[in-house]
Amino acid sequence: MKHNYKYSLDTSSKKFICPNCNKKTFVKFIDNETQQYLNNNDGRCDRESKCGYFKKPTSNCITNINNCITEVIQPSYHNRKVLQEYCNTKQQSNFISYLFKHFEPKAVSQAINLYHIGTTNYWHGATIFWQMDTKNVIRGGKIMQYDCKTGKRVKKPFNHVSWMHKQLKLKNFVLQQCLFGQHLINTISKSDTICIVESEKTAIIMSILITNFLWLATGSKSGFKENMLQPIKEYKIIAYPDKTEYHNWQKTSLLLNKQGYKIECSNLLESIELENGGDLVDFLYNK
Template sequence: MNYKYTLDKSSKKHQCPSCGKKTLVRYINVETNSYINDNSGRCDRESKCQYHKSPKGNEPLVNCNTSFVQQLPSSHNELILGVYGRNYTNNNFISYLLKYFVPVDVKHAIKKYFIGTSNHWYGSTIFWQVDEQMNICAGKVMLYDKITGKRVKRPYPHINWMHKVLKTPNFVLQQCLFGLHNLCDYDNSNTICIVESEKTAIIMSILFPHCLWLATGSKANLKEELLKPIKDYNIVVFPDKTEFRDWNTKVKALEKEGFLISCSNLLENRDLEDGSDLVDVFLTSL
């Protein structure tokens, strides 16, 4: 269903009227491709701000003379993994991993998750989303601080998509769980653990390799559409600190659809900052 107003799909962000950060995605009029002149939009700080104002009168666009054709999802050429699977000395995330783990374990993680390096920002990392059929659905570019391992968010959040970096025309993005391509190496006796952050999935896979660690990439991506390929597995999700209620509600809905899934409250009763995840618990003990 197409609507008159939709969230801007470009990477441009605006100042949020609630938190003041430059993280607001504004609504555009799809007929004129122009921004709406009000505070309508959604803040990307899903947990800390939660600002979301929908425009009034957002009616479905109906055209009796138009036949709707579902767009097929795009994918990157398989050669792209090799093109960007190098130059790890200039990859801040890899430098951070080497502070805690021996090189052989880091090298194994690089191969297992197809970790890439981008020069879009010096030192940035590519997290490729490859599905169970080895389709390269997407590549998320992120910049980390090589010392703290935290995302670089100033002067703006350093996050982008490879199809935008490469200016691939007419790319239809359809995400999958990060790490899903590893499903072939596990059977139904293995537990699948799901976290939000790609960084966390990689680190936890080094610490606890007997489980398959996947990442949603965002809080909102814990949904049936993305979890369908792992429906026959035992699944445990580990929400970030303060996100248990939201993910547990989704888990209960997934249980009704036949998923064998549970939501861990491991982080909720620990003395951690809001937004902390498993890495903040386990890396501090190394």
């Protein structure tokens, strides 16, 4: 058999213990260059309907119909100059104005600097949440619009979400997201606790209110997954899913804990009266 594929599922009959259901029904991916198994987590469980576990080696890959991986696409990065250009601008984004109105200015300034919160007029007064990884490389800049009075997202007449690579018209930009605030793990020690929330806004406000934890955001419900959380595997993690997302995040937490993660998934928001999709900041301000 000729191998044009970077990785493919092992075609031998060898089966391993599935990281999800713990049955010996797991087919691993093989690196076709070295003929070695990739690791214990990338592969497919043969109990398709009862378990369904299937994890590919990377999210940025091209696969064929047999799930062989033909090409791994390298993620793109932004030049660090964007930080000078879009952070600490004279004009404040609506979100930054909101923060200064409601929280202690010194703490707000510190949060802006730590998380590199930017401003752009893609929409007038829009906010940029740069996603910087542990190597301080900028993976992307998410643009969102907030109302400066309420601090809420502007979702009408359309959901105001875009990306800096679109604004900058960077062709063929390959967006590979990381946790918002991920670069800050370089500033903590291995014994510290990391709290994970969905929205960038919540991570920033919580970092101002509760300073003894590092607050990171997934940026979306679906962002709570292995390849996003991998860089913080060694830490004690508390996840605070938005209201009604608890069961999904809890399921992921249990799965990852079997792989050595230490995630505690909080059901705090499920048990209290809060609108669906509500988060920690809504909880603190509506109580």
